[in-house]
Amino acid sequence: MMEIHDYTWIFAVGMVVAFMDAYGIGANDVANSFATSVSSNSLTLAQACIVACFTEFLGAVLLGANTAGTIKGGILSPANYVEQPEMLMLAMLCALCGSAAWVLTACKFGWPVSSTHSIVGAIIGVGIAGFGPSSIFWGWGGVATIISSWFISPIVAGLVAAAIYTITKHAILRRVESFKWGIRLVPVYFFVTIAIEAFYIMLEAPGLGEDVLGGMGGVIGIALGIAAVFAAFCQFFFCPWVVRRVKGREYLKWYHMFVIPWLSKRRTIEEVDAEKNAQNHGSIHSTSPNELLNAGDEKMNKLDTDGEVIIDEAVAPKESMFARLKTKAVSKLMNGINQDVRNLENEKLTDMHANAEIFEDDAEYLFSFLQVITACMASFAHGSNDVSNAVGPISSIYEIWNSASVSDSVGIPVWILVYGGIGIDIGLATMGYRVMRAMGNNITFFTPSRGFCAELAAALTVLTCSKIGLPVSTTLCITGASAAIGLCNKNGYKAVNWKMLGFCGLSWIITLPCAGTVAGLLFAICSNAPHFT
Incomplete structure (x- = not known):
């Protein structure tokens, strides 16, 4: 009979493997949240990683408990493990191993797989290995619900993205004075985007919700109020700042936005650039004769013989081993954010990119700021949904280790959500570029404008599913939205990389059996291995 805190080794190993799984989730699914922002040049890869460190973490902590509960107890039948709770601990450990092994392998080769598919397949694998197919909830509310969401979510996200982009295209982008129409309508876009995000945060964040805020009407009212404040800021601060910067060509920094109504007319960008060039040109011609002689001496020093160079190196202090290791470590850590993932110089994609409609740069510039907001929203949604894939099984292990019993429904500890969020952040910052390069452009x-519409649609779909506890795949949502945006071009079918979409579909299909086979075989070996009594 299992006692409390028995099999601590399973809990300890499970924590390590859960972190590895969360790392793989961040490294693989980061493309779902920020690939379109980086591809459209609204954010650099480094900026995307910095922003995502906060939004992914907050999404995991604030909204991750719902879907984590579905992963934890919505697939396997806990009743089969009541007599031997430790076997459920082992099953969840093997599931984490199978999921982490597959996701990390996919990350290594840049395959955009679904981490949701991976953990679901792994849990199904251990369930079948332990008790046969009858141990799995195959009906609605279990596997059937999850599988159906894989087909529904990309279609829904695609339809929403196509609707938003079609409205945007006809209301702003295709008009003769598209920038003017963009200035008129961008506050509306700010209002809608912020209202959606605020609604979901207040509905699910700890300490908030319908009961605290006076029912659904209170939640909606507060969300609309917050959105109205942001829309007003857009109308009276952001829009005048953009007009003066884009049309007036004034030399304005981002922080001038907050004081723009009281800011007097400034010099133009061209005037500032001309002044800088003149200063640089003047500094060259004002060099003193002594400075010129010194410069000549430096050039002569470069012509030293090899023997003299060796003497100089011997005299110069050598870099310490610690300094070399520090430099190497920093280079390794920064490698993940110093990558080019935009695919604009890829000759194989030139024809596909040529079929996309090109709109006025000034109008597109307006959507760069909106896309930063939707990127944060999509990342927040990703953290809320996909953290469950790593912390669902480890929370089940922790509950059994702490109580020596199997329970149908126990809350997910906040510290486990924090733990998973940290793993996601580190993964996306160090290896996320591999899969991001496969997505986006x-x-x-x-x-x-296209990135904004795709991200808003995908985030709306994922947040809605997180609200009802349905662990949809962020990968499928953003892929469906991206494909729909491509099809909205004049030669839509030519503006989409169907080969890449087919590759994505294949990777999703093989994820279930691959992760399930690894997890199932591992559980079968461990549960049937000889042991001392």
Whole structure:
């Protein structure tokens, strides 16, 4: 009979493997949240990683408990493990191993797989290995619900993205004075985007919700109020700042936005650039004769013989081993954010990109700021949904280790959500570029307006599913939205990389059996291995 805190080794190993799984989730699914922003040049890869460190973490902590509960107890039948709770601990450990092994392998080769598919397949694998197919909830509310969401989510996200982009295209982008129409309507876009995000945060964040805020009406009212404040800021601060910067060509920094109504007219960008060039030119011609002689001496020093160079190196202090290791470590850590993932120089994608409609740069510039907001929203949604894939099984292990019993429904500890969020952040910052390069412009050509529509649609779909506890795949949502945006071009079918979409579909199909086979075989070996009594 299992006692409390028995099999601590399973809990300890499970914590390590859960972190590895969360790392793989961040490294693989980061493309779902920020690939379109980086591809459209609204954010650099480094900026995307910095922003995502906060939004992924907050999404995991604030909204991750719902879907984590579905992963934890919505697939396997806990009743089969009541007599031997430790076997459920082992089953969840093997599931984590199978999921982490597959996701990390996919990350290594840049395959955009679904981490949701991976953990679901792994749990199904251990369930079948332990008790046969009858141990799995195959009906609605279990596997059937999850599988159906894989087909529904990309279609829904695609339809929403196509609707938003079609409205944007006809209301702003295709008009003769598209920038003017963009200035008129961008506050509306700010209002809608912020209202959606605020609604979901207040509905699910700890300490908030319907009961605290006066029912659904209170939640909606507060969300609309917050959105109205942001829309007003956009109308009276952001829009005048953009007009003066883009049309007036004034030399304005981002922080001038907050004081723009009281800011007097400034010099133009061209005037500032001309002044800088003149200063640089003047500094060259004002060099003193002594400075010129010194410069000549430096050039002569470069012509030293090899023997003299060796003497100089011997005299110069050598870099310490610690300094060399520090430099190497920093280089390794920064490698993940110093990558080019936009695919604009890829000759194989030139024809596909050529079929995308090109709109006025000034109008597209407006959507760069909106896309930063939707990127944060999509990342928040990703953290809320996909953290469950790593912390669902480890929370089950922790509950059994702490109580020596199997329970149908126990809350997910906040510290486990924090733990998973940290793993996701580290993964996306160090290896996320591999899969991000496979998404974005590799599916269709992205501009800020297209990226905004795709991200808003995907985030809306994922947040809605997180609200009802349905662990949809963020990968499928953003892929469906991206494909739909591509199809909205004049030659839509030519503006989409169908080969890449087919590759994505294949990777999703093989994820279930691959992760399930690894997890199932591992559980079968461990549970049937000889042991001392």
